[in-house]
Amino acid sequence: MxxxxxxxxxxxxxxxxxxxxxxxxxxxxxxxxxxxxxxxxxxxxxxxxxxxxxxxxxxxxxxxxxxxxxxxxxxxxxxxxxxxxxxxxxxxxxxxxxxxxxxxxxxxxxxxxxxxxxxxxxxxxxxxxxxxxxxxxxxDLVRHEETLRRELIDDLLRGDSDLGGLVERAEPFGLDLARVHQVALAAPSRRLPDTDTAITALEAAIFDRLGDRDVLVATKDGLLVVLAPADTTSPHGTPAGHDTNDNLGRLMHDQLRRLPRGRPWRIAVGRPHPGLYGIARSYEEAREALTMASRLRVPTPVVNARDLLIYRVLLRDQPAIVELVHAVLHPLTRARGGAEPLVATLQAYFDTGGVATETAKHIHVSVRAVTYRLERIHTLTGYDPTDPAHRFTLQAAVLGARALDWPDQPLPATG
Incomplete structure (x- = not known):
């Protein structure tokens, strides 16, 4: 060798x-x-x-x-x-x-x-x-996770499932159900766009800005659903507090409006509530806020349930509010063009603090037209919008009409 x-x-x-x-x-x-x-x-x-x-x-x-x-x-x-x-x-x-x-x-x-x-x-x-x-x-794993995510969000929003089982199922998604949470909903103007892209964009933005991974984003009934903790701190480390609703809603809208489809988006944010049943309550508030924002023709893209509480109060006694709308505003149906232009004028008049010039700008008519309509309302209903003694009654009736989607929809039967 x-x-x-x-x-x-x-x-x-x-x-x-x-x-x-x-x-x-x-x-x-x-x-x-x-x-x-x-x-x-x-x-x-x-x-x-x-x-x-x-x-x-x-x-x-x-x-x-x-x-x-x-x-x-x-x-x-x-x-x-x-x-x-x-x-x-x-x-x-x-x-x-x-x-x-x-x-x-x-x-x-x-x-x-x-x-x-x-x-x-x-x-x-x-x-x-x-x-x-x-x-x-x-x-396959992604599809399975999407199915689990969808089932979990359905049960959380329904609020009637087994608490122990939900806690166990929420753990892999990083959710601590003992915290105070709030629910925000995003409604596209048309059909929901690419859900994967929208969910990924929202998750990334929320994790980055709110600094908390206790967040769940999913879809339900054609809406994007965001479940987020309400005690999140701001990016600067200060408590978010009362502004959490606004922060979450604005953050969602800012991210979604960049997507190629779905614009314009409407965002509704429910109030924070503790516990499992608080999640379902916040979700119902957000859904009601979406419905009310559409009926009220709210011009802003982000609405908060706390700002629409007056409508929930009105609708708790629906027979009474139906009677009020019928007694005060139903005579407007006799006007040429129907009740809607006059109700819209009243709403704008009250929203602008009773200033006719601002009302005219708001509804895109002349000041003279606003003055004529206010006089016509006085003649038909007997209530003078410019009289402080009558204003509260008229404003409550207008709020009730919008909550009931009247005059676009007939008043519900009360008998």
Missing amino acids: SNDGARRTRRPTTADTDADGRWLTDVAAGASRDAGNVPVALLGDYLPLLADAAITGRKPKRTELDAVEALGRKAAEQGISAGRVVQLYLSAARRLWQELPDVVRSRDREAVRAAAAAVLQVIDDAVATLAEGYAVARR
Whole structure:
């Protein structure tokens, strides 16, 4: 034996590998370390496939590649990143090539080139199949998570599910149901756009600005739903307090209006309430706020339930408010053009503090037209909008009319 041969560490021969696969075990362990201690089991029979390709030129069978695909799915299910799994396979191939038996390393140049080509083909097929299995599993996991998210948000907003079960189901999403939460709803002008894009955009913006991951974004009944803690601090570290509603609503609108579809958006934010049933209560308030904002023709894109509490008070005694609207405003239906222009004039007049010039600007008519309409209202109803003694009655009736969506909809029956 030459001196060079004596100094060179002897690599296993083919017979050695048949008798003892320890060298492949060492290669696998080294590849695992290279990839950040990814489990060796995810290699499966990949290393014997590479060795066979190098020694015999054998290509992997379909069943062997199917096994690699299954390992890719398993890696995704274990939460291991795709980059680390691919690194495991590439590092294993590099180490195996360095440790190939002498029977391969001692061949002539053409034989070595053929062995390398066979090994590269196996690497290419295996990594592509691994990535495909990983991607399929990730898509399945995302769909499953979306289903769980949708079911969780449905049960939270309904508020009548098992508390213990909900707490357990909310934990993977980072929700602490012991905190005070509020619900905000976003309604697109038309059909809900790409939900994945909208949800991702809202989550990223809320996490970044409010500094809290106890947030859930989902869809329900064609609306985007955001469940967020009400005790979140502002980006400057000061308590959000009373302005939390405004912050959340404005943040959502600012993000959604950048999307290519869905504009103009209407955002409604429910009041904060504690506990599981508080979430359902905040959701109902947000839904009512959306409905009222539409009926009242509120010009601002963000509305808060607390600002519309007067309408909830009015509607608690619906027969009384129906009677008030009928008694005070129903005579306006005798006017040319119906009651709506006159009711709109009254609403604008009260909203602008009883200033005729501002009312005219608000409803885009002349001051003379406003004056005429106010006089016509006095004549038909007997109530003078300019008289402080009559103003409260007229304003309460207008609020009730808008809450009932009158005159667009007939007054509900009270009998």
